[in-house]
Amino acid sequence: MLKRIDDYSKNLPVLELYTAVQSEGSRQGYPTIVVRTTGCTHRCYFGEGGWCDSWYTSIHPEKGKYNFQDIINMYDKHPHIKEMMLTGGSPTMHPALVNELTHLANERDIFITIETEGSHFLPTDFPIGLLSISPKFSNSVPVLGATTPQGATVDQKMIDRHNKHRLNLDAIKKSIEYHSDYHIKPVLDKDLTMVGEVEEFCKELEIPDHKIWAMPAGDDRESLFESYGPVMNFVRDRGWRYTGRSHIMAFNTEREV
Numbered sequence: 001m002l003k004r005i006d007d008y009s010k011n012l013p014v015l016e017l018y019t020a021v022q023s024e025g026s027r028q029g030y031p032t033i034v035v036r037t038t039g040c041t042h043r044c045y046f047g048e049g050g051w052c053d054s055w056y057t058s059i060h061p062e063k064g065k066y067n068f069q070d071i072i073n074m075y076d077k078h079p080h081i082k083e084m085m086l087t088g089g090s091p092t093m094h095p096a097l098v099n100e101l102t103h104l105a106n107e108r109d110i111f112i113t114i115e116t117e118g119s120h121f122l123p124t125d126f127p128i129g130l131l132s133i134s135p136k137f138s139n140s141v142p143v144l145g146a147t148t149p150q151g152a153t154v155d156q157k158m159i160d161r162h163n164k165h166r167l168n169l170d171a172i173k174k175s176i177e178y179h180s181d182y183h184i185k186p187v188l189d190k191d192l193t194m195v196g197e198v199e200e201f202c203k204e205l206e207i208p209d210h211k212i213w214a215m216p217a218g219d220d221r222e223s224l225f226e227s228y229g230p231v232m233n234f235v236r237d238r239g240w241r242y243t244g245r246s247h248i249m250a251f252n253t254e255r256e257v
């Protein structure tokens with residue numbers, strides 16, 4: 001018996017709840033309701049690319065402020081929206097919440113995309129529509145002595161914690177088999193430094209080219225502009241798929257967009 005939420009008025013680890021247009025991956029262009037959970041097993045640091053762009057849910061997690069009824073109310077208020085982007089942080093840390101959302105999705109014909117780094121396999125009563133998996137490669141490991149967004153210093157404990165669940169191939173394999181669909185969304189910088197690791201990962205899991213959506217690195221307009229061209233050209237020649245990040249182009253570093 002999988003866990004459910006029985007009290008819809010109880011505060012949940014949901015930090016953000018808003019409407020947007022999906023701007024990444026194979027569902028881009030759909031109006032969606034974003035459910036952003038807080039808490040993450042990882043501590044991603046991408047060197048020049050900066051810290052995790054939702055560090056307020058991971059490295060310095062803020063407290064959740066919405067309950068399940070709030071999520072239902074959002075769909076009642078926006079009946080034209082039949083999509084959900086379940087993101088974080090790491091939503092798979094919250095099995096009862098994710099499972100309850102699959103019930104809501106099943107009742108209302110809502111398509112769920114879950115953004116996950118793939119560290120945990122999470123069965124649900126109804127399979128999730130799309131796993132959008134962004135595996136964390138070696139360029140995500142925090143560097144000893146670096147300063148976090150709120151001024152802490154990276155120590156070995158933080159590095160070990162990050163690496164503990166990183167690239168959990170078994171969990172990713174099981175998740176792909178269990179849920180309805182998936183794609184892999186690797187982030188590539190302008191020098192394409194991670195391509196070798198991504199190729200190796202995809203070979204190991206037998207992931208076909210059309211399931212790989214390469215995304216340019218950068219958490220603001222300026223840095224994205226640098227990687228857009230090289231990543232597009234790479235995808236053109238390699239035969240993967242390409243996804244931009246239009247929400248950053250449109251709204252730069254604003255939150256809840």
Ligand code: SF4
Nearest residue numbers: 040042044052058089
């Ligand atoms: S896994 Fe995702 S949410 Fe967690 S620290 Fe890394 S980039 Fe941020």
